Amino acid sequence: MVTQPQRVETLSHAQRERLAYIDFRLYFFGEIGRPDLIERFGVAPAGATRDLALYREIAPQNILFDGSHKVYRIGQAFSPLFEHAPQRVLSALAHGFGDGLNGPARPLQPLLPCESPATLSIPRMDVLAPVCRAIHAMRPLAIRYHSMTSGETERVIVPFALVDTGLRWHVRAFDRKRGEFRDFVLTRIEAPALLDEAPQAHERPDHDIQWTRIVELEFVPHPRLERPEIIERDYGMQGGSLRVWVRAAVAGYMLLRWSVDCSPDHRLTDEQYRLWLADPLALYGVENAKLAPGYQAPSGAKKR
Incomplete structure (x- = not known):
């Protein structure tokens, strides 16, 4: 018996892309119609109908046809046919799907109301x-x-x-x-x-030591917080901590962006510091550690 993933793998790349879009619209919007496929991919109405029929054939539990509104809606037993990476989903929701043709005449639009911090530094x-x-x-x-x-x-x-x-x-x-x-x-x-x-x-x-070196960092809720369990939920912590692995060359930037208190005695008490670096010595030898909030070089360490 051919399984759903095996069936999908036999399709062309273009077909998989269209089916993934159907899957996405059902999953995050609860419905999809032929016009959605026609607008996104430029396919003919008959082609959009075939794609929807193919998706329904592969995953019948995922999709129901609402004849009164002429749209397909999410099934009660829906299970995603494709893996939807969170970062890509959030980017698509906030900025729309890019097709290489956007510009002043055709700006990308968010798929749902969404506000993001303005980007102030944009490369030419x-x-x-x-x-x-x-x-x-x-x-x-x-x-x-x-x-x-x-x-x-x-x-x-x-x-x-x-x-x-x-x-x-x-x-x-x-x-x-x-x-x-x-x-x-x-x-x-x-x-x-x-x-x-x-x-x-x-x-x-491969000769860039800071690039090839991988640093393990352990974050815990900042000790000043009265409800650490909420921070554990925010960051999906297991056992009260979050471990990440990052290149030494970007560690300082990441810690600055995430507002991680890297002082040895968790002395930073401002509101933005929700995480504390459990072992500041993990940054020993990291050249850009000076960017990390509250970081202090160990006594005896050479300054560059």
């Missing part, structure tokens, strides 16, 4: 595109860079990854000027130009 596309090409092609990139300490300088970097800190985007790269791996804020880059050469062995990401 004529900078982001060549940076992405350099990462993909594994090529050095000549840039002009505006630094808080050095002002405007010309540099050659070897980029290998983009990083979203939650407040801004930067690129992780080897900096030939400094001879070390560093973070470069995308909005501070100008005139990027790919160089037709391969990076040296020591410029490759």
Whole structure:
């Protein structure tokens, strides 16, 4: 007997995408009609009807036809046919589905009323595109860079990854000027130009110790809070704590974004600090630990 997942796997990529959209609309909106498929994928009415019939054939318990309103509604025994990643779902609900054609004439719209903090630091596309090409092609990139300490300088970097800190985007790269791996804020880059050469062995990401090192961090509800069980629920904690594993190169940014009190004596008492880093020594050797709220370098540690 062919199971639902096996049946789905035999379909074309385009068919799976349309069925996943039907699954999504039923799961999060409780209904879907032919116009939804026609608008999203540009299929003909007959094609939309076939997709709905196919979904109904594969997962009959998930979908019921409401003839009076000519829409399909979620079945009482609904069980998602596809796995819907929470981050993608939330992004789609807040910003709509992207199809590469959005622009001033066709802006993306949220699927439900949703408000998100405004993004204040947005990279220019004529900078982001060549940076992405350099990462993909594994090529050095000549840039002009505006630094808080050095002002405007010309540099050659070897980029290998983009990083979203939650407040801004930067690129992780080897900096030939400094001879070390560093973070470069995308909005501070100008005139990027790919160089037709391969990076040296020591410029490759496997030589970036901060990037390859994985740090284990344990978060607990902040000791000042009277109802720690609520924080445990907020973060899905097991046994009163939450363990995460993160690259050392991004640990400081993450702790700053999540407002984690990293002081050894949980001294930060402002309202935004709901989590405490149970073992601040876990940040030993993490170069950007100075970004972590309340962090204190262990006595005897060398300062960079």
